[in-house]
Amino acid sequence: MEKSKITKAALSRLPQYLAYLHELSGQEVPYVSATKIASVLSLGEVLVRKDLNAVCGKGKPKRGYNTIELMRCIEACLGQRSATPAVLVGAGRLGKALMEYDEFERYGVRILAAFDSNEQILRPHRNMEVLPMTQFGEFCRAHDVKIGIITVGEGSAQTVCDQMIENGIEAIWNFAPCRLKVPENIVFHQENLAISLAYLNNRLLNRKIEGEQS
Amino acid sequence: MEKSKITKAALSRLPQYLAYLHELSGQEVPYVSATKIASVLSLGEVLVRKDLNAVCGKGKPKRGYNTIELMRCIEACLGQRSATPAVLVGAGRLGKALMEYDEFERYGVRILAAFDSNEQILRPHRNMEVLPMTQFGEFCRAHDVKIGIITVGEGSAQTVCDQMIENGIEAIWNFAPCRLKVPENIVFHQENLAISLAYLNNRLLNRKIEGEQS
Numbered sequence: 387m388e389k390s391k392i393t394k395a396a397l398s399r400l401p402q403y404l405a406y407l408h409e410l411s412g413q414e415v416p417y418v419s420a421t422k423i424a425s426v427l428s429l430g431e432v433l434v435r436k437d438l439n440a441v442c443g444k445g446k447p448k449r450g451y452n453t454i455e456l457m458r459c460i461e462a463c464l465g466q467r468s469a470t471p472a473v474l475v476g477a478g479r480l481g482k483a484l485m486e487y488d489e490f491e492r493y494g495v496r497i498l499a500a501f502d503s504n505e506q507i508l509r510p511h512r513n514m515e516v517l518p519m520t521q522f523g524e525f526c527r528a529h530d531v532k533i534g535i536i537t538v539g540e541g542s543a544q545t546v547c548d549q550m551i552e553n554g555i556e557a558i559w560n561f562a563p564c565r566l567k568v569p570e571n572i573v574f575h576q577e578n579l580a581i582s583l584a585y586l587n588n589r590l591l592n593r594k595i596e597g598e599q600s
Numbered sequence: 601m602e603k604s605k606i607t608k609a610a611l612s613r614l615p616q617y618l619a620y621l622h623e624l625s626g627q628e629v630p631y632v633s634a635t636k637i638a639s640v641l642s643l644g645e646v647l648v649r650k651d652l653n654a655v656c657g658k659g660k661p662k663r664g665y666n667t668i669e670l671m672r673c674i675e676a677c678l679g680q681r682s683a684t685p686a687v688l689v690g691a692g693r694l695g696k697a698l699m700e701y702d703e704f705e706r707y708g709v710r711i712l713a714a715f716d717s718n719e720q721i722l723r724p725h726r727n728m729e730v731l732p733m734t735q736f737g738e739f740c741r742a743h744d745v746k747i748g749i750i751t752v753g754e755g756s757a758q759t760v761c762d763q764m765i766e767n768g769i770e771a772i773w774n775f776a777p778c779r780l781k782v783p784e785n786i787v788f789h790q791e792n793l794a795i796s797l798a799y800l801n802n803r804l805l806n807r808k809i810e811g812e813q814s
Contacts (some may be wrong), residue, residue: 397802398795444754466799472797484793489777493798532804533797557804559797563703575796577755579698582614582789583686583747583773584707587679588611589787590746590771 393462396437400460401492402427403437407457419450444567451534465494473555474540475546477502477516478588480561484537485514505543526553533557540564603728606677614674615706616641619653621671633664641705647750679708684746687769689760690752691716691730698751699728712743715758732762747771752777 424434442459443452477500498543503519534550557573621739638648657675659665690712717733748764757776771787
């Protein structure tokens, strides 16, 4: 089973599968086929078959997947059996918007706390503490934090990134619009919200060009 | 020239190319090769060649691309020659965070104004007006707005989406964590920030499994 081959698009569908499997297990349905799942969720059958194969191998001929086993595989893939502890640095507007985002836990990540160097904004937000940067290292080590989310400005992003790595964080999600130097052993994702918008715009513009040509 | 084949990843590199081409045109360098661009920007040569081919066709043998022509092609692809007018509905934390995001214009989209139904928050933010929803339709038609960004909650996202379409908006970027019904002629992108985080987490978890197995 080659778990690492799961694509972002496939990952995005896993919570849907899981919700339906929870329903089935509530109804004590022991087996379920990719065909059935595809039909209920209005997805392509080939796609669903490929996704399930990637997370749980092939199902049994004719019967399909054991409902409970498939649930466990998807949960493991999403890291839901034990949510990965994360922290966020930079409790400005974007940071707070992310703290309000309820979807992360469904995908196996729990943001434990936010940090900020600005002492003016150290008030809890949505049941989450906003702590001073002076407590950052101790907190990360005490809670074995593995994921760090950077929502500070360009100017301090590299410093924050370095502090994260020094304190045992192994995966970093950077929202600051700048390149960061990150050692190779760190899992890194550079977020750029403008790209989604640029892609949308590009599809819109191309449609116009096609319309003018036809 | 098949412009519609440009990938999101390629689009994300275009502003880098453009910045370097601006430099070259300032130095009155008439031609530039994909090899040179790749080397200056520390990118793979095959990749750069493919990107440039997608936006501007093949360069001239030995000389490469005409600097000015390549700039114009990239600008056209990004829609920078005439930024596409956009509006945002929902001026809460996420909405305001997006209003502060400076990158959109570099990718050819200009957010003209934000709208909110909550009259309490109708103050300008970062030189951008926050207007009441009662003015939405008139504004969209007057400014020929083509892109709508939805940053309201789940409960009102469909209503906002319908209003956008009624008022001539042709492309919608939805941040509300819910499925929307959108006619086929509308360009639509569902944003789900959790997916990036899930992907990061998945890479982290897989690395651990590999480490344990080896």
